Amino acid sequence: MNSFISFIQKTYKMARPHERKAVLRNFASLTTLQTVTYILPLIVLPYLFRTLGPDKFGLIAFAQAFVQYFMILTDYGFNISATKEISLCQKEHAKICRVFSDVMTAKLALAFISLAILSVIVCFIPKFRNDWQVYILSFGSVVGNTLFPVWFFQGKEKMKHIADINIVGGIIFALCIFIFVKKPADYLLVPLITSVVFLTTGTLGLYMVFQRFGVSYRFRGYKTVRSELAAGWDIFISIAAINAYTTTRVFTLGLLTNNALTGFYSMAEKIANVFQTFPQASFTQALFPRISRTYRTNKAKAYRFMERLQRISVGISFITLPLGFIFSKGIVKIACGEDYPQAALALRILLAAVFFVRANAFRVQFLLVAGKTHIYSRIHVIMAMIGLPLIFLLIYSYSYAGAAIATVVIEVGIFTITYFTVKRLILS
Numbered sequence: 001m002n003s004f005i006s007f008i009q010k011t012y013k014m015a016r017p018h019e020r021k022a023v024l025r026n027f028a029s030l031t032t033l034q035t036v037t038y039i040l041p042l043i044v045l046p047y048l049f050r051t052l053g054p055d056k057f058g059l060i061a062f063a064q065a066f067v068q069y070f071m072i073l074t075d076y077g078f079n080i081s082a083t084k085e086i087s088l089c090q091k092e093h094a095k096i097c098r099v100f101s102d103v104m105t106a107k108l109a110l111a112f113i114s115l116a117i118l119s120v121i122v123c124f125i126p127k128f129r130n131d132w133q134v135y136i137l138s139f140g141s142v143v144g145n146t147l148f149p150v151w152f153f154q155g156k157e158k159m160k161h162i163a164d165i166n167i168v169g170g171i172i173f174a175l176c177i178f179i180f181v182k183k184p185a186d187y188l189l190v191p192l193i194t195s196v197v198f199l200t201t202g203t204l205g206l207y208m209v210f211q212r213f214g215v216s217y218r219f220r221g222y223k224t225v226r227s228e229l230a231a232g233w234d235i236f237i238s239i240a241a242i243n244a245y246t247t248t249r250v251f252t253l254g255l256l257t258n259n260a261l262t263g264f265y266s267m268a269e270k271i272a273n274v275f276q277t278f279p280q281a282s283f284t285q286a287l288f289p290r291i292s293r294t295y296r297t298n299k300a301k302a303y304r305f306m307e308r309l310q311r312i313s314v315g316i317s318f319i320t321l322p323l324g325f326i327f328s329k330g331i332v333k334i335a336c337g338e339d340y341p342q343a344a345l346a347l348r349i350l351l352a353a354v355f356f357v358r359a360n361a362f363r364v365q366f367l368l369v370a371g372k373t374h375i376y377s378r379i380h381v382i383m384a385m386i387g388l389p390l391i392f393l394l395i396y397s398y399s400y401a402g403a404a405i406a407t408v409v410i411e412v413g414i415f416t417i418t419y420f421t422v423k424r425l426i427l428s
Contacts, residue, residue, distance in 0.1 A: 040174045042335070045270060048177065048190065049263065050337045056187040058263030062254035063134045063191060065266075067142055068247045070114035074146045077235030078103050078228075079154070080368055084292055085231075086155025097216050100152060100209070102228040105220040111146045115139065127255075133188055140195020147202030149209050161208055169201040234373035241380035245387035245410050249403040252395050261342065265400040267335060268346035275324050276354040295369045302369065303426055310362040317358045324351050342400055349404035356411040363422045370425065379417050383410055 049057050082103045089095040118139055122132045153162045176193045180186065209215050250269065253262045295302040324331070325348055332344045367376045387410040394402030 040170045041270065042274070044174050044177050045267065046335045046337060048181065049267060049335070051181055052184050052187050052190075054260040054263040056184050056259070058254070058259030058261070058266065059131060059134060060187060060190050061250055061266035062259065062262055063131070063138045065247050065250040065254070066128075066135060067118075067138045068243065070111075070118065070139070070142045071145050072236075072240055072243050072247075073114055074107050074110045074142060075239070076106065076110060076229065077232040077239050078107065079151045080235045081232035081373075082151040082228075083155040084368075086152055087157070087292055090156070093214070096213075097218075098224075099228075100149070100215050101218045101220050102224050103151065104149070104217060106225045106228050107146045109225065111143060114142060134191055137188060137191035137195055141191075141198040144195065144198025144200070144202035147199070148205040150205070152209055152213075152215075153205075156213070161205075161212075165201050165204050165208070168204075169197045172200070173197040234377040235368070238373070238377040238380045241377070241384035244384040245391060245406070248388065249391055249395075249407065252391055253400060253403055256392075256395050257399055261400050264340055264342040265346050265403055267340075268332070268343045268350060268400075268404070271331060271335060271347055272324075272350035272354055275320060275351060276357050291365070291369050299370075303366065306362045306366045306369075310359070313361060314359050317355050321351050321355055346400050346404045349401065350407060353404075353407040353411040356408075356415040360411075360415045360418050363418050366422055367418070367425075372425065375421060375425075379414060379421065382417070383414050386410070386413065 048060070052060070082099065085099050086096060089099070118135065122128045122135055128135055148165075150162055173193060176197075177190070180189050180193065210217070250262060250266050253265055291302055291305065294305065328347045328351075329339065329341075329344045332347060333339055336343060364376065367373075387406065390409060391403065391406045394406045396402070398405065
């Protein structure tokens with residue numbers, strides 16, 4: 001343990017004092033946000049599961065997985081490509097305004113396309129038409145997510161603003177759920193409240209960009225929007241491929257099984273996601289702009305820093321994940337109110353996948369920092385081509401357990417390919 005702490009201290013000293021201060025400030029803001037946004041679901045989700053029951057909870061989870069595809073389309077990888085653009089033109093106000101206008105125009109256009117696609121699906125496919133209110137109400141979260149300029153705040157390294165807005169939104173969401181959702185018949189209020197909160201936080205985010213940063217928006221023409229879309233294409237394909245084997249698990253369960261089993265698996269996946277992203281996601285987001293600039297001046301230093309961070313992440317995983325595995329039944333009972341062996345089994349399997357995700361997080365980030373978005377894209381496209389049929393096959397054969405097993409196989413594959421790709425990249 002002492003050697004591990006010493007290793008962390010040496011990693012900390014690799015950055016200059018002002019760099020450490022900025023990173024730690026952003027890390028603190030994002031960790032505070034993650035703490036609140038994970039604690040609240042740990043309170044709200046069990047309440048919803050018990051109040052709505054597995055069937056209606058599963059329907060809501062299926063609808064959220066469905067609209068997640070539209071969030072992927074409207075995000076289009078801008079959270080990486082636009083973040084990098086903003087981070088590299090910190091003191092060029094005119095350029096920042098141009099990038100902001102390009103990205104927001106592109107996102108709004110993609111939101112309109114998404115709404116058209118949703119309308120067609122809901123109108124012509126019976127499974128969606130039967131519960132059309134759930135999907136229409138859920139779409140508001142796509143619009144709110146489109147408006148919220150998280151990529152701008154990340155590029156400016158002002159993550160505190162993201163934290164402040166989302167913490168307020170999270171608290172309002174939780175209060176509204178507890179006040180208004182009292183019985184299974186209230187299930188439509190869940191997507192309605194979610195969408196209203198997303199729209200509110202998105203609007204507040206835009207207001208802050210205009211008022212505090214003095215950024216102006218001007219509608220951009222087709223050529224400039226096309227250029228921005230082209231810049232984010234590789235990342236969009238990668239993210240679409242990633243979600244082809246992440247979001248698709250819940251979506252496929254909803255198609256091939258029933259709402260109750262979908263609810264059990266969805267709850268297990270949400271719990272596993274806490275182990276996967278807290279607090280590592282805030283750390284990777286806080287470090288991304290900083291490592292990008294370090295790479296421009298000293299590639300070797302950026303690589304060494306990445307490797308040290310990755311080892312720290314693995315060391316923490318060796319402590320937290322076994323505890324999650326051992327206490328999985330108790331965790332599920334606390335979350336769901338009863339002993340649900342289906343959710344506990346899915347959680348145990350998913351924790352194996354979480355290990356490989358966390359053991360790979362900073363290597364994946366390094367590929368993006370190095371500008372190897374085409375390699376990043378290729379890795380995930382390949383795994384999506386393998387993973388999608390695997391997900392359908394294993395879910396068809398083993399139901400919810402098959403979804404979890406497929407996740408482990410896919411993440412092992414991504415880890416293996418990324419590990420050797422980054423090694424080869426540095427040696428070349």
